[in-house]
Amino acid sequence: MNDAKERLPGHIAIIMDGNGTWAKKRGLPRNFGHRKGVQTLINTVKYCQQIGIEYLTVFAFSTENWSRPKEEVDYLMKLPEQFLESYRQTMRDNGVKLRVIGRKDNLGEKLLQKIIEVERETMNNSNINFTIAFNYGGKDEILNATKHIAMALKEDKIKLNDINEKLFYDYLYTKDLPVVDLLIRTSNQIRISNFLLWQIAYSELYFTDVLWPDFRRRDLDKAIDEYKNRNRRFGGLK
Ligand code: FPP
Numbered sequence: 001m002n003d004a005k006e007r008l009p010g011h012i013a014i015i016m017d018g019n020g021t022w023a024k025k026r027g028l029p030r031n032f033g034h035r036k037g038v039q040t041l042i043n044t045v046k047y048c049q050q051i052g053i054e055y056l057t058v059f060a061f062s063t064e065n066w067s068r069p070k071e072e073v074d075y076l077m078k079l080p081e082q083f084l085e086s087y088r089q090t091m092r093d094n095g096v097k098l099r100v101i102g103r104k105d106n107l108g109e110k111l112l113q114k115i116i117e118v119e120r121e122t123m124n125n126s127n128i129n130f131t132i133a134f135n136y137g138g139k140d141e142i143l144n145a146t147k148h149i150a151m152a153l154k155e156d157k158i159k160l161n162d163i164n165e166k167l168f169y170d171y172l173y174t175k176d177l178p179v180v181d182l183l184i185r186t187s188n189q190i191r192i193s194n195f196l197l198w199q200i201a202y203s204e205l206y207f208t209d210v211l212w213p214d215f216r217r218r219d220l221d222k223a224i225d226e227y228k229n230r231n232r233r234f235g236g237l238k
Pocket of ligand 1: 016017018019020021022034037038041059060061062065079080081083132134187212
């Protein structure tokens, strides 16, 4: 592996913010912004794959997004199904391994079925690990892990002293993904918004005022260039 490749972030996570603002600026309904955001997402997966990013995880719907107007929630709920259907062949052909993480208990049956199908179809792909956080909340994920660990303890499957960071990680939705190297948020909001809380403990954070539908290859290049120039210390001195 050459130097440049070594310094690439292995795992990029993105908070795709600014769809609504993008639409509003053009006098369009917010949902048009989300639709355009899907196109940006498809281009971003493709580009990440081209440059050798191994893991890409994006925030598509948070456990808090349910409080948006019903019309918008309905649209956002329909998006993944459409997305998975129209993009599944491309994922199969291009070696994209898809995962969907988040709460599944209050999602529609059709969507769940589609997620299972596409995850199964792409499970042996290895060009890029593409993960959609949908109906996801970082605090919810940590609570869910805690409950399952408590259950395992109660059922004598683990001992109190077995509980450490490594074991905890195995109970997170992201157990098969590495921690995040670079977290990008678009649309000039300097917040984490309950995304991947455990996994970003030592991530480099990058904020840009570009709205998600306008996010292009050069914007990702800029984020990665800045990442390469950061001095990651993980709490140490070097
Ligand atoms: C934030 O923009 C974006 C979202 C809540 C949804 C993100 C979804 C996509 C980009 C589509 C991809 C989805 C799937 C399922 C593949 P915002 O509406 O909060 O924008 P604003 O802050 O400008 O109002």
